[in-house]
Amino acid sequence: MDKVAVLGLGLIGGSVLLRSVSAQVAARVVGYDADPGTRAAAVERLGPAAVAADLATAVDGADLVVLAVPLPAVPAVLGALRDVGHRGLLTDVTSVKEPVRALVGEGTRFVGGHPMAGKEASGFDAADAELLVGCAWALCLDDETALPDWLDVARWVLAVGGQVAPLTSAEHDAAVARISHLPHLVAASLTAGAAAEPIGAAALGLGAGSFRDATRVAATRAALTAAMCGGNAAALTTEVDAMQARLAEARALLTGEDPIGALTEWLEGPRAIRAEWPPHRVRTELPLTRDALLALGRAGGRLTGIGTDTARATRP
């Protein structure tokens, strides 16, 4: 690629920019952020050539534009792209995919993406060129996605250091509702429950490893968690219902005749699953067809390299 533009230089966008520059994924990499302080911080770290003063300059002639703003800001940036007449390939790093897909609409060359990496800290100051290296990067292969566009973005993700998980937008949203958004809601609920009166101070004072880990992500900035969870409301509601059903099962066992025996059986399935996670992966190779790529992603696999007709991958 000749030019890649990154719009939005928070934790993820900033990390994408840093890594795209250091890995030389294109002849030219340019970032832009609406906040002048963030642009100044990016200039300080990367020099003036890597930071544009306005969005039009950033995307001018770009082969790939990476949308890295929070979900609530996506409509405004899409509008700005239309205003400057940008028609090139577009990807994003937003943590929900169906809402962005709907906002992008038809007639845009768009491939939705989501790198599975993060930390509690946010903003450009927390950005790190290594944050995305080795992470699973969901890349949406929907009915309307042109396969050549998808492969171009996938090659760029690999160059940035990610491993590409091919999924539809709906499959992605259902999966992250389970492994990210629900854990965030649960962490907040556990934290609030521990602190509730009476005995809240004593409980927080006794909290050790299981409380620390179970609630770690509750310290995330509320607006970020709310944008992820609220932006994926439909899928997340389904997972909240499933969680409620499981807790109701556990509650019934707790009040039954033999809580310890019954719970031992109930816990054994999840124990075996978690003990085997993350899954052991084996190398594989697959043709570059829509069906083969989606089958890989649905099996929990990830592309690690793309050739002319086949891709290298790992899968559980």
Added chain:
Amino acid sequence: MDKVAVLGLGLIGGSVLLRSVSAQVAARVVGYDADPGTRAAAVERLGPAAVAADLATAVDGADLVVLAVPLPAVPAVLGALRDVGHRGLLTDVTSVKEPVRALVGEGTRFVGGHPMAGKEASGFDAADAELLVGCAWALCLDDETALPDWLDVARWVLAVGGQVAPLTSAEHDAAVARISHLPHLVAASLTAGAAAEPIGAAALGLGAGSFRDATRVAATRAALTAAMCGGNAAALTTEVDAMQARLAEARALLTGEDPIGALTEWLEGPRAIRAEWPPHRVRTELPLTRDALLALGRAGGRLTGIGTDTARATRP
């Protein structure tokens, strides 16, 4: 103390024994485990003087007996102590306190305890003399607890490296239901939910930091988690209900008019609590009275040293 006996040499009992020996908390420290293989492993690590061949020899002449067997084994060991006519001071390290208190019954010099330390691995091989150093160690000060006995056990806990949190058995059980047992049930529920069909393999394949930490304790041996949770069924049921109510709140916000705005507000309270955890502690001093000790524990404080008339402590 002249002699301390530790009954049960799993992860916690083994660690108590190792640390009691290395910190020389008594002229003589002896451990016993019903499993010959565990006794042999303990002899290999500590030498024959620290391991008794039977329970009667272990507790003979002991100033303090430490009960370190899982809850389901407590009745049998209490029976064995009665059979050998042991009448000395008894403490335990079981993760629930009201059920043990009920099993011990009246007429025994008993002070219930619970060190807030652990790891997913279990058994003597995982025991570690440093595991308990600096941990909060709940020590139950109930109506029937003799204060001099409580102070004797508290001094031993301090010698072993723990920091003593004075609470009633009921307060302890309510607190650990929140910060340990509910997180275990939730971790199992999140794991089972993530793996459920359809999309389970893809979800597990995308799981990153928030899934890893939220579900870490789901890998714990099912029988151990079941004994903790099932043994604390009454307090835990209350906390499951509170969790269900909080998730129902979140669900209502998700399906409302402005999920992102409403969730931002809902998440802010837990975010602030978790960002301040673990609490900053200040040093304090208090008289050795029942009321002052319990007030300290209820405020999330811990004894760090015991003098003749006063104790040193830290509290949030």
